[in-house]
Amino acid sequence: MRDSLTITRRKLLSGMSVLAGSSLIIPGAYASDTSTESDEETESESPRRWCIKNATVLTMEPGQAPLTKADVWVVDGRIEAVGESLDTGDSEMIDGEGCIVMPGMVDTHNHMWQTQMRGMFGQREGSLFFPVTKELGEHFRPGDTWIGEYLAAMENVNAGVTTSNDFFDNNRGPEHSQAALEALAASPLRARLLFGNESKTTDGQIDLERLTELHENWERYAERGRLSLGLAWRLPENLDNQDAMAMKRREFDTAREMNLPIAVHVSGENHHGMFQTLIDGDFLIPELQVVHATDAREEHMDALNEAGASLALTPITEHRVAYGLTRLSHFERVERQGLGIDGNALAGSGDMFEIMKHAALTEIAASEDETSVDCERLVALATRLGAESIGMGDEIGTLTPGKQADLIMIDTKRINLGMLPTEPYAFTVFAATPADVSLVAVGGRIAKRGGKLLDMDEEQIASRIDASLSHLRDNL
Structure with missing residues (x-):
């Protein structure tokens, strides 16, 4: 990652506390807090009006064929128009010749806090993913949470992912959820923080008081709508434990009263029993996202459709932890679904191109x-259907006038590509990589340009990574 970063140290360091501290007040380059620095000392602002000219455009609107030699015009953070030879007045022009422009990709399920654990999981007893994350998660300080969340957010944006649904399940206290929110605010990523429990294996109750406080004061955290809130919900390990189920229903009902979206894992040896519990308990609702559900039964998928709930598939991680084979054809009957990274550490990277390719080759x-x-x-x-599956389809997922300008540009002139494809969809799935993403915008704000991330302090972040890794390795 280091070779692709532009250094703007003062903005990132403004207000930072030390990594080991329990309080992190980090405005960051993308937070909306007012800065006291002069314009010359802050990062360069994205233009209010800009236009990509003469590109191959995948609008991802249903029935819309790829456009050639087309323009995408952005005004005040939203898509103003898409078409040929647009009259864009005094807008800044960006050359799209030889490039593919498409909506930013939507990561429908992730565990972003884990990112600096990458490389700590093996495929032998004693180094497997679940026991390692459980052990290390207990030693996470707020600063470790900040680093994991921030690294994942920046890596995802660098790879053309503009939205992530973040299942935050190492929520060890208010300071940790605060650190996660501040890390996401300091990044350009559009993200939903799904507020969860303190451990992925505990049956303890979610801190509903803290969730309520966040919900009631969300305007302080929303970053003008870029960040949103939801519930990271888990069924109890013992589905027959009535007390545990009653507690989980309280969590579910609390989120429903707040109109929050909810995500729940259906995985592991008892995944069929978990799915049936969702059906029997009337938990399947349009606001519920079911994650994984590998080898789901036909009657379970039919119940999902009837309720209007959605599904997140994460084929790379599902295969790595031996959940079974994730075949696209098996889930064809599911009407609302999307793809997810499921932890940059476990997946190996925040690369949705690789996830699409992996899913295709498996099938x-x-x-x-x-x-x-x-x-x-x-x-x-990876775009429109993913956005619709997490309830954001009205704002993102297609290049439609009026929607948020969350978009990416793939440079097909790079040496590993070398041509403008006649099959742009297959080209995107089988050939494109994060290194080929030359431009990324979120809400019209350009976060990557000329193949380089903007507004990230390489040296300071590297030192914080080292400090976090040293702490985690001491406890492994």
Whole structure:
């Protein structure tokens, strides 16, 4: 990551406390807090009006074929128009010749706090993902949480992911949730913090008082709508424990009273029983996202559809932890679904291109049919369908006039690509990489340009990573 960073130290360091401290007040380059620095000392602002010219444009609107030699015009953070030879007045022009412009990708499920654990998981007893994250999670300080969240956010943006649904399940106290929120605010990423428990394996109750406080004061955290709040919910380990189920229902009902979206894992050895519990308990609602559900039964998927709930598939991590084979064809009947990273550490990176490719190759190999994968639908799962699955389809997911300008540009002239494709969807799935993403904008604000992330202090972040890693390794 270091080779792709632009250093603007003063802005990132403004207000930072030391990594080991329990309080982090970090405005960051993308937070909306008012800065006292002069204009010359702050990061360069994105233009209010700008236009990408002469690009191949994948609007991802249903039924819309790719556009060639088209323009995408952005005004005040939203898409003003898409078409050929637009009259954009005095807008800043960005050359899109030889590039693909498409909506920013939507990561429908992640555990961003874990990021600096990358490389700590092996495939042998004693180094497997779940026991390692449980052990290390107990030693996370607020500063470690900040680093994990911030690194994931910046890595995702660098890779063309403009939205992440963050299942925050190492919520060890108010200082940790505060650190997570401040890290997301300091990044350009559009994110939903799903407020969860202190451990992925505990049956303890979620801090509903803290959740209520966040909800009632969310305007302080929302970053003008870029950040949102939800519930990271888990079913109890013992589904027959009536007291535990009653507690989980209180959590669920509290989130419903606040009109918060809810995500729940359905995974592991008892995943069919978990799905049935959701059905029997009337927990399947449009605001509920079911995560994984590998090998879900037909009747379970039908119940999901009938309730209007959604599904997040994370094929790379589902395969790594041996949940079973994630085949796109198995889930074709699910109407609302999207793709997720499920932890940059476990997946190996925040690379949605690789997730699309992995899902495609799995289906092709398992079916023994090269035509079994629809690449346009795969790109839709990573953009429009993903946005719709997490309830954000009205604002993001397509390049539609009036929507937020969350978009990316892929430079097909790079040496590893070398051509403007005649099959842009297949090209995006099978050939594109994060290194080919030359421009990223979130809400019209340009976060990556010329292939380089903007407004990140490489040296200071590297030292904070080292301090966090040293602490975690001492407790491994």
